[in-house]
Amino acid sequence: MLSDLLGHPDTSGAIAVRTGLPQSQVSGDVARPKDAGSIVTEPDPAYARRQLIRRTPDVSEQVSEIRASRIDDALATALGTDDPERLREAAEALDVLARHLTPETVGRLRPWYGGGAGW
Incomplete structure (x- = not known):
């Protein structure tokens, strides 16, 4: 959104x-x-x-904190590891997705996932 x-x-x-x-x-x-x-x-x-x-x-204080935080801790928790190589690979994959998944590209998925939440 x-x-x-x-x-x-x-x-x-x-x-x-x-x-x-x-x-x-x-x-x-x-x-x-x-x-x-x-x-x-x-x-x-x-x-x-x-x-x-x-x-x-203006950027709110909460948004500033989020933007300043690193994703490493969240990725380490999600992946169950603190291996720097795995964290780097996961972060790079997320960067690729962020560049390519625009509202328009996600809109093309609508027939595939039914247009609802929870897909």
């Missing part, structure tokens, strides 16, 4: 259409970064019942 928001500033419920996620999930996904101060919502002046969603211009 956040990557969709980055590609479509001042968006609204169209996130659900573009990502194939149920509107209820998008609403929940919006609430968490809003609570963390990463995004803001405001009424759409063209349609008061709709909320516009945008990134905040």
Whole structure:
């Protein structure tokens, strides 16, 4: 959801259409970064019942902490090892995925996984 928001500033419920996620999930996904101060919502002046969603211009303290943290500890826990070579390989694989899995590419998966959560 956040990557969709980055590609479509001042968006609204169209996130659900573009990502194939149920509107209820998008609403929940919006609430968490809003609570963390990463995004803001405001009424759409063209349609008061709709909320516009945008990134905040300033990075919240929580987001700064997350960005400053290293993934090594989380990977070591997930992989059950602190072997530097395995951690490097896993981090490189995640970098490749992050470069290639955009909202558009994930949207192509919708027929494959049924468009719902839990795939």
